[in-house]
Amino acid sequence: MAAPKVISRTSTQEELASDYKWGFVTEIEADVPPKGLNEDVVRLISAKKGEPEWMTEWRLKAYRYWTSEEYREPRWSKVSFPPIDYQDIHYYSAPVKKEKGPESLDEVDPELVAAFNKLGIPLAEQKALTGVAVDAVFDSVSVATTYQKQLEDLGIIFGPISEAIQKHPELVKKYLGSVVPYSDNFYATLNSAVFSDGTFAYVPPGVRCPVELMTYFRMNSEGTGQFERTLIIADKGSYVSYLEGCTAPMRKTTQLHAAVVELIALDDAEIKYSTLQNWYPGDKDGKGGVYNFVTKRGKAAGKNSKISWTQVETGSAITWKYPSCILQGDNSVGEFYSVALCNNHQQADTGTKMIHMGKNTRSTIIAKGISAGEGQNTYRGLVKIMPTATNARNFTRCDSLLIGSKCGAHTVPYIEVRNPTAHMEHEATTSKVSDDQLFYLMQRGIKEEDAQYMIINGFCKGVFAELPFEFAMEASQLLKVSLEGTVG
């Protein structure tokens, strides 16, 4: 099968004169219940989706837990922001459909399609042009899923989680909350109560998913929170590569994004999860932007299973996320490859947790942090070797690159070893774009800005190499756009 392809957003024409290339707002009537959160709103969200009772109950359980006294946002991360007024947020915003519901791609609201076209993902062309199945989540509702037929023939389920709740309740019931319980942390609990949509994927035993599955997330309505929920299950001996891209329009006010992603890999299965996160980072003075408080965790549940996270985080005002692996099966493998960029007033506290439980489990962590402007970048990671994890191995490498003198890079690695056979390696470097390197490139005729990008790209190489090819190109474009005006 030919290499899967992704249509790149960056190929779109100039949309606006601003620095943030994806900051347009789409005029679509939105179905927005009033701001604020209480049990009725939770019930309303559930009812809007026509959810079965077990789902409503689960949400309510989470909501009650969330409102319990003493339950608060985690305070240990190195990010700071004013208190969030959770009653000043819309918890649900779905684009109002002009007629019934789109039965096929042709019937999708043309405005919506146009919006996606601006993003560089023309849904209508997906089938013909790409090998990527796209599930597009606009605000919080899955809009259209392409490539459905081919996947169905293989028994692969891929689509909105709201649909999976209806059609595959046994799978959802079994796995939802099995990796990230509703009581996991403040944001995950909130998500469990109010999630409105997200992606569900299931790959049956022995099936190698022939295309990259992709979801494009976009926040549109002002004052809305986005709480999508993703659940991916790779059954025995299966393989799936999943991509997620995120953008949001420019807003003066901050927007909350509290997603939860759960991955489950059974025996001999592999899940590769790649993220390009480009939520609006706020303006140059730090106004507005997305608070990206996300819980992502994968369970390598079966023997010889593998979970691999690759993330390129260029957007958001604040990023708080630690895509993690629970290495439960013997010989299971966890990987985390990350590029996190903080420019202007962006703050990122990101990293991973590798929990080794099975024998001969291996994990690799490659984290690259780029700080520019007044950005503050923290790598925070935990490698935990449980007593049962005989012969576990971990390799960790954290590199920080500083651009300018007002930014910061911090590395906070925690290591907890409870089995003496563990083998741990840790490397960390901090560097600046060197004047000698810049001069060398410029002496060959390359403009300073381009020279800077070449060096920065070179710095990220080991992570970009983990991305599907077209995504890697897009990732380096994203870096470039995100650093515009900073270098050079």
Added chain:
Amino acid sequence: MTSNNSRPLLEVRDLHVSVGDNEILDGMNLSVGLGEVHAIMGPNGSGKSTFTNVVAGRPGYTIDRGDVLYEGESILGMFPDERARKGIFLAMQYPVELPGIRNREFLRTALEALREARGEVKLSVREFNKMLEEKAKAMDFDPDLMKRNVNEGFSGGEKKRNEILQLSVLDPKLALLDETDSGLDIDALKIVANGVNAFRGPDKAIVLVTHYQRILNFIKPDYVHVLIEGRIVRSGASDLAHELEAQGYEWLREPAEEAETVGATGRPS
């Protein structure tokens, strides 16, 4: 010859350069015409690299006085990349390692930038690869080094050879070669010399910094200059290099006791 010959390609006028409080170039003058090869020799620390760096626009130096003209125009206010696009190339004494940047991509990006500046059409990837392959072959350049990151883990000799490969691919007008012959084995020296000779031509000029007369057997200079303490103290034809090889630099140093000598003649101090 062409009317271009009426004015030098590179003209250095009374150049005074310092780093911090340290005055390095102390009134250097040099004129390099098209078609010419100039060798600059001189003791360690005399300012040879400083000179080539200043012409290429490396930051970190203070120009206290004087000017550097290229094609009749002062270039001291230009950024290094602008100078490169005008045709100035510096093969560095210590080529820099560029982690994560592949040699091939680097060369292609650089050539693209130069070709655009020269108003030449873009080469396709295939055309570029073909050209590169030929040039690399002519220089006996290990093709594997094209796939590696620029100079990363290259041996000393491989780095120098890489500089000359770049010279040959980028095809500038003025080549400043700073000790490109240092650290090369005898075969590599010939290969590098061949590369430089292939570049040589009526519309090119070369300034070659070296410590050894040997390379000048392969690349015959039109002029040899001796730089001592930031000044050219002697210029001559290629046999000057032989003289230096035999006698060293001591005889060319300005007698530091000059004042005393004068004093000895009876003038009051």
